[in-house]
Amino acid sequence: MSETHSHDDWPYPHPKQPDIEDGPITDLMIMTEAVTELMIDKAYFTADDMRRTLEVIDAKTPAEGARMVARAWLDEDFKARMLEDVNAAAEEMSIDSGVIPIRAIENTKDVHNVIVCTLCSCYPKHLIGLPPDWYKSRAYRSRVIREPRAVLKEFGTEIPDGVEVRVHDSTAELRYMILPMRPKGTGDMDEDTLAGLVTRDCMIGVTIIDRD
Amino acid sequence: MSARFAAGDEVRVRRASPPGHVRTPYYIRGKEGVVSRLIAEHPNPEELAYGRDGLPVLPVYWVRFRQSDLWPDYQGPEGDTAEVDIQEHWLEPVEDDGG
Structure with missing residues (x-):
């Protein structure tokens, strides 16, 4: 993999990009x-x-999860049902959330939640798409449970000391998504516009929605 | 089935190291926390992993720990917490020792 090559019209050699097959073949x-x-x-x-x-x-993309968050912001009753059972709430919106139970955890002005699976990489992919590589990395899984504020800061997210940071470790047969706080200044927005504000990372909890 | 614990109960995670497929992370074993919610009932994954039925189903709780109890050198504010899904057979009540 340290092999280098040059292009005829470009004098600077660069390392060859490894092919998928250049990695080790594991038993699994x-x-x-x-x-x-x-x-x-x-x-x-x-x-x-x-x-x-x-x-x-x-x-799969984060779009379905984002639609559910937007609906929850606009409809308190829906939000209550979503916090009780995300799969049932998804069905109301004709969203396929898969067979694995999913729960939502609400961020508030007093508590900022962030999700991790320290044991493996449990993730609600039906609603927020495939996990980013860092979510599955040993660095994220071992550090966010032990020094969450430092990890959040590396994502550009600073949580004030007066707000509790709560790390939720999903070790069982449940998957989790964060219900982020609705940003200020969005009072006149409809559901589609609100859904457009909701990203993957704020449903994992490594960021908050900031419209400044 | 009846759940042994309810929200608000103080519990301790068993300090045990059984062989096999175990879903209780080491960093909470032997630690004390508070049940925040009964979240599900599920067959025992330690049995499912070996092709058995895992029955009867076991309650799964959210148990909340203070970060400063988990990590003696925790750098954040005292109020920071970790919340972990734990199956009932890993929990024991924290006895009131009269102290």
Whole structure:
């Protein structure tokens, strides 16, 4: 991987970009390949089923979660139902939230919540898309539980000392999303416009919505 | 099924190191916290991991800890907390020792 090359019209050599196959092949990768091939050979599903499933998962975005947050900001009753059971609230909006139970945790002026899965990388991908790489990194998982304010600061988020920082570690069969605080000056906005303010990172809790 | 703990109960996480698939992080074992919510009931993942049914289902609680109890050198304000999903068999009541 330290190999370098030059281009004819550009005198400065640069390292060759490694191909995916240049990384180590792990036992789990081999097992995954083997099980997939076996399932296809035995006709449990087809290669196209597999491809399509991955395509659907890869296409998930934070948009559905953002719509739910916007609805909760506008409708107190909906918010109460969402805080009780996100999956049921999603169904009201015809949003597919998957079979794994999801709960929402509300940020308030007194408590700022941030989500982590210290054991692995549990994440509500049906509602907020695939997790960013840093969410799965050992650095985030080990540090945000131990020094959350330092980690938030690295994300550009400073929480005043008078506000409790609460780290929620999802270790069981539940997934979590943050219901962020509605920013000031948004009183005249409709649901779609509000949803446009809600990003992935504020539903993980590493940032707050700031319209300044 | 009946849940052994309710919101507000003081609990201690068992200090144990059983082999196998365990969902209770080491940093809270032996630590005391307060139940904030009964959040779900679920089969025991320590059994599910080995192909068994994990029944009966166990209550899962949110247990809130003070960060300064988890990390003696915690740098943030005293009010900062961590909240962790814990299954009931990992919790024991904090006895009132009369002190």
